[in-house]
Amino acid sequence: MEGEAYVRDTEQGERSLLPELDSEGAIDAVISIDHVTKRFGEFVAVDDANFHISRGEFFSMLGPSGCGKTTTLRMIAGFEQPSSGEIRLDGKDVSRVPPYKRHVNTVFQQYALFPHMNVWDNVAFGLRATKVSKPEIVRRVTELLAVVHLADFATRRPGQLSGGQQQRVALARALVNYPSALLLDEPLGALDLKLRQAMQLELKRIQREVGITFVFVTHDQEEALTMSDRIAVMNEGRVVQIGTPQEIYEEPTSEFVAGFIGMANLLAARCEGSDGEFRIARIGDQAVKVASNGLAIGDEVTLMVRPERAHLRTSAPPMDLAGVSAEVVDLVFQGPIVRFDLRSPDGTPLVAHVGPGSDLPLLRPGDQVWMCWEPSAGRLLPRSTQGFPRPDVLEY
Amino acid sequence: MTSIVGKGSEKRDLASGTVTSPMGRVGKATINGLAFLALVYLFLPIFVIVMFSFNNPRGKFNAVWQEFTFDNWLHPFSDTALTDALVLSLEIALIASVIATVLGTFLAIALVRYRFRGGAGVNFFLVLPLTTPEIVLGASLLMLFLEPHLVLLNQDFTLGFTTILLAHIMFCVSYVALTVKARIRGFDWTLEDAAMDLGARPARTFMKVTLPLIAPGIMAAFLLSFALSIDDFIITYFVSGPDITTFPVRIFGQSRTATPPQINVLATLILISSVSVMVLVTWFGQRRKRRLGNV
Numbered sequence: 001m002e003g004e005a006y007v008r009d010t011e012q013g014e015r016s017l018l019p020e021l022d023s024e025g026a027i028d029a030v031i032s033i034d035h036v037t038k039r040f041g042e043f044v045a046v047d048d049a050n051f052h053i054s055r056g057e058f059f060s061m062l063g064p065s066g067c068g069k070t071t072t073l074r075m076i077a078g079f080e081q082p083s084s085g086e087i088r089l090d091g092k093d094v095s096r097v098p099p100y101k102r103h104v105n106t107v108f109q110q111y112a113l114f115p116h117m118n119v120w121d122n123v124a125f126g127l128r129a130t131k132v133s134k135p136e137i138v139r140r141v142t143e144l145l146a147v148v149h150l151a152d153f154a155t156r157r158p159g160q161l162s163g164g165q166q167q168r169v170a171l172a173r174a175l176v177n178y179p180s181a182l183l184l185d186e187p188l189g190a191l192d193l194k195l196r197q198a199m200q201l202e203l204k205r206i207q208r209e210v211g212i213t214f215v216f217v218t219h220d221q222e223e224a225l226t227m228s229d230r231i232a233v234m235n236e237g238r239v240v241q242i243g244t245p246q247e248i249y250e251e252p253t254s255e256f257v258a259g260f261i262g263m264a265n266l267l268a269a270r271c272e273g274s275d276g277e278f279r280i281a282r283i284g285d286q287a288v289k290v291a292s293n294g295l296a297i298g299d300e301v302t303l304m305v306r307p308e309r310a311h312l313r314t315s316a317p318p319m320d321l322a323g324v325s326a327e328v329v330d331l332v333f334q335g336p337i338v339r340f341d342l343r344s345p346d347g348t349p350l351v352a353h354v355g356p357g358s359d360l361p362l363l364r365p366g367d368q369v370w371m372c373w374e375p376s377a378g379r380l381l382p383r384s385t386q387g388f389p390r391p392d393v394l395e396y
Numbered sequence: 397m398t399s400i401v402g403k404g405s406e407k408r409d410l411a412s413g414t415v416t417s418p419m420g421r422v423g424k425a426t427i428n429g430l431a432f433l434a435l436v437y438l439f440l441p442i443f444v445i446v447m448f449s450f451n452n453p454r455g456k457f458n459a460v461w462q463e464f465t466f467d468n469w470l471h472p473f474s475d476t477a478l479t480d481a482l483v484l485s486l487e488i489a490l491i492a493s494v495i496a497t498v499l500g501t502f503l504a505i506a507l508v509r510y511r512f513r514g515g516a517g518v519n520f521f522l523v524l525p526l527t528t529p530e531i532v533l534g535a536s537l538l539m540l541f542l543e544p545h546l547v548l549l550n551q552d553f554t555l556g557f558t559t560i561l562l563a564h565i566m567f568c569v570s571y572v573a574l575t576v577k578a579r580i581r582g583f584d585w586t587l588e589d590a591a592m593d594l595g596a597r598p599a600r601t602f603m604k605v606t607l608p609l610i611a612p613g614i615m616a617a618f619l620l621s622f623a624l625s626i627d628d629f630i631i632t633y634f635v636s637g638p639d640i641t642t643f644p645v646r647i648f649g650q651s652r653t654a655t656p657p658q659i660n661v662l663a664t665l666i667l668i669s670s671v672s673v674m675v676l677v678t679w680f681g682q683r684r685k686r687r688l689g690n691v
Contacts, residue, residue, distance in 0.1 A: 079589055099592045112590035115688045116608050125604075126594035159688050177595060 028055045029088075030181050030213045031076060031104075036085035038071055045071040047237040048085070053181065053215060058207055060216045060224040063234035064260070069217045072234075073183050076215065078102045090180055100129070105174035106183040110190060111166050113158040119145070119169050120154040126177045144172040147206060164195050171206060181213040188223065200226055221261045225249065233257050249306075255384045258304045265310065265350045265371075267324065269303040271295050271380065278375055284346055288322035289375035300383045309377035310352040312340060312360055313370045323372035326350055328365050342371055442667065449660035456654035468657040472665070475658045481646035482662055484557070488642060489625035492564035497618045499565075500572025505606075507573070508580055525570045534634030537563050541635060555637030563635045564628065568621035575620055579613025612681060619673060626666070 029052035038046040046068040053059045061069040074080045075087055078099030087095050094102055105126065114122050123144055127137045145151045148168035158166055167187060174182055184203075188196045204227055207214050218224050224231050225245040232242045233256075241248060241257045252258040255266055269281040269288075274297070278289040281303055288303070295301055317323035326342035329349075340363075342350040352371050354360065363369065448458055452465040473479040503522070507515060525533060541559050587609070591601040607614075629644040636645055647659055 077589075077593055079593075099589070100595050100597050104593075106590070106593045108586050108590055110584070110586065112584065112586040114587060114590070114605055114609075125591065125596070129591070129594055129596035129600055157687060173594065 029053060030055045030057075030090060031215065032086075032088040032091075033072070033076075034086040034088065036072070036075065036082045036087060038068070038075060038080060039083045044237050046075070046082075049239050050085075051232060051239060051242055053213060055213055056211055058204070058214045058216065058227055058229045060218060060228040060231045061234055062218055062221060062224040062231050062260075064219055066236075067234040068237040069219075069234050070185060073106075073185055073215065073217050076181070077104060077106050077183050103177075103180045104183055105177055105179040106185065107167075107170045107174050107187045109186045111158075111170040111187075113166055113169055113173070115158050118155050118157050119150060119161070122158065122169055123173045123176050125173065130177065140176055141172075144176045147175070147209060148172045163191050164199060167191065167199060168202075171203075175206075175210060175212065179212065181215055184214060184216045186217055186219070188218075188220075196223075203227060225261070233260065235260075251379065252304065252381065255302050255304075255381050258302075258379075258381060263307050263351055265305045265307065265352075266381075267303040267305070267344065267348060267350075268346075268383070269301050269380070271297050271299045271301050273297055279380060281378075281380060283324055284344070286324055288324070288378065290322065290378040290380050291376050293380055295380050295382065302381045302383050304379045304381055305371075305373050305377060307339070307351040307353040308337075308355075310350075310371050310373050311358060312352055312354055312363070313372050314361065315370065317370055317372040320375075321372045322375050322378055323370045324350075326369055326371050328363050328367045328369060330365055331363065342369070445660050446664050446667070449657055449664045451657055451660075453657060456656070458655045458657045458660065468661045472658055472661040475656050477650070478643075478646060478656070478658055478662065481641055482643045484640065485626055485643040488557070488560055488564055489622045492561055492568050492625045493618050493622040496565050496568030496572050496621050497614060500569045500617060500621075501576050501610075501614050503569070503573040504576035504580060505610075508577055508583070509585060522570050522573050525567045526574070530628075530630040533567070534563075534631040537566075537631065538634040555635060556640045559635040559637070560632055560640075560642065563631050564625045567628075567631065568625060571624060572617040572621050575617040576610070576613050579616065580610050583610060612684065615677065619677065623670065 031053040033049045033051050033053075036046060036049045037044065049068070049072055061072060063069050071080060075082055076089075078094070078097060078101075082095055085095075086093050089102060089104065114125065117125070120141060123141045124137050127140060132140070141154075142151070145154060148171055150165065150168055150172065153161065153165065153169075158169065161169065167190075170187070171182075187203075188199050191199060200223060203214070203216075216224070216227065225248075228245055230242060230244055231248050232239050233248060234240065235256050241253050243251070248257060248261055252261065252264075258264040258266060267283050269283045271279055272282045272287065273280045274292065275289060277292060279292045279295070279297075280287050281290050281301065282288075283303065290303060313323065316325075324344055326344050328340060329343050330341040332339045332341075337353040337355050340352045340354060342352060344350055350371055448461070449468055450464050450466070451458055451461055452463045452467060453460070454462055503518070506512070507518060537559075538555075541555060583606075587605050588601050591605045592598070596604065627644065628642075629648065632642050633645050633648070636642065641649065643662070647655075
């Protein structure tokens with residue numbers, strides 16, 4: 001209820017909170033990262049990042065530690081300045097504007113609540129710093145404490161709150177200035193699993209209620225998939241792919257994304273020819289059909305198949321299925337599925353998730369099988385220059 | 397059945413005390429006794445000073461117990477030269493500590509918070525006044541203040557209030573910077589980021605967030621430098637002039653001709669005030685700890 005009041009009030013102001021088309025018909029960008037590079041001495045932390053974040057969007061930056069996602073967030077907040085390129089906020093270049101003059105607010109990894117102030121004063125801090133009138137401060141702090149369900153905790157100090165409650169104070173404190181965008185730096189990292197899952201839903205609810213753009217930094221792919229409208233996957237300072245969670249999962253454009261998001265079988269292959277809308281790829285001595293995606297014939301490629309798209313057969317697949325022979329290494333009953341760990345003849349580890357209803361005979365480690373998939377379920381990726389993916393990528 | 401009986405007897409053993417063997421009891425008593433003696437050793441001189449403030453000495457030296465009197469306490473400021481010296485000591489200690497605390501705190505924040513060229517050098521020069529023998533410091537300061545070039549520069553360095561003050565600020569800055577540095581080593585600087593992120597300018601961030609949180613460390617540094625300044629003898633002895641001097645130097649100077657019991661009275665007063673300050677600081681510190689909780 002309180003959240004609805006919030007949205008209505010701000011909609012009456014100058015800024016609309018919903019995605020909005022500008023004159024050229026493109027989605028209105030709150031944050032534009034325009035060819036931004038950040039160097040620390042010799043080290044390139046962010047390498048030519050170039051993307052837009054739309055109004056009202058839940059946008060995640062996902063990647064392993066050291067991939068540049070936090071540096072990018074700190075540049076948006078104003079704690080770091082880009083070595084080159086431009087950051088625009090609501091269309092204005094803010095690359096050299098200090099954090100206290102930028103209309104974005106941050107939820108820090110360890111919350112960074114002021115320990116000497118109670119919850120009310122923590123939330124009111126941003127309003128007092130920007131010289132908001134007293135009645136307005138009372139109105140907004142009350143409203144935000146209601147949004148995060150902490151109205152009864154106004155006089156507590158941060159030290160007297162649980163981790164989840166501290167997290168919500170940090171959220172209220174960052175939202176109270178009605179920022180153009182809320183930046184979240186791994187805000188769920190310090191919480192235990194159960195609380196983290198509850199807070200994921202809570203964050204989504206609050207984002208829907210207030211309608212503000214959320215820029216969320218995380219290394220947890222599941223978290224990013226669950227919460228985001230769009231995800232930017234980063235690795236070693238580069239943005240390697242941007243898309244909806246479904247695009248990122250179903251159509252990764254690199255081995256890295258395929259391996260980092262979910263589980264993936266990655267097979268070394270060679271593009272040999274085409275058959276109508278399909279490409280023919282050769283894996284060892286087997287030729288398989290794969291959906292075409294613009295890789296040239298003759299290229300060394302990697303074929304990706306998600307474990308849940310693979311099924312097992314005890315005999316060679318018919319022509320309309322793709323498949324490779326493999327040996328069963330291990331099988332684990334996981335409730336809804338049985339997970340098969342396999343090994344291809346050249347030693348590549350493979351995984352297949354086999355659901356109920358498959359009419360497989362009882363398989364044991366050492367049995368020879370065929371791992372098969374619909375040609376449309378396979379995806380060709382350019383071969384990475386960094387050697388074939390490490391087995392640990394499979395074990396997320 | 398047997399197990400239940402076993403548990404019961406165990407409980408009785410524990411209830412009768414943690415030290416069970418007779419040898420153990422002797423050892424415990426010995427340790428307690430030694431600890432008591434060590435405390436007596438530490439506090440006996442202080443007790444003697446307090447006791448002799450109630451002495452009514454015959455002659456000029458308050459060294460032999462004669463008879464009990466409240467006279468000294470009724471006229472604690474009767475020795476005007478001594479009182480003037482004490483007032484000067486307090487003035488110097490206050491001004492020097494305030495200035496040293498401000499300078500030393502900013503120095504400590506700069507050293508802890510930022511990496512900069514010359515940081516290691518600054519650290520070295522901070523420790524130098526602590527490790528240099530005071531007599532060397534005092535002598536070199538005296539030479540500096542009497543240096544004719546400084547006089548030519550129109551600096552009024554006649555020995556006295558200014559020179560004592562400058563000398564005290566010099567060594568107090570080191571103590572303050574090192575104390576504050578140690579206390580703010582674990583400070584969470586993202587709190588400053590958070591404040592600025594919320595729209596607070598650097599000055600507001602410092603006044604509302606950084607300063608209130610590092611205040612106990614600064615307070616400790618201030619008290620330490622106040623105590624060091626009040627207490628300093630060697631350096632002050634060199635840089636104070638013939639007409640103006642501090643409490644410790646005055647006592648030393650006149651101890652050859654007289655030691656009036658007012659020395660003991662004033663010393664006891666200093667003792668009482670420093671103990672009260674300590675009690676207050678501890679009390680505030682514990683209250684604060686309770687309030688801030690475990691963040």
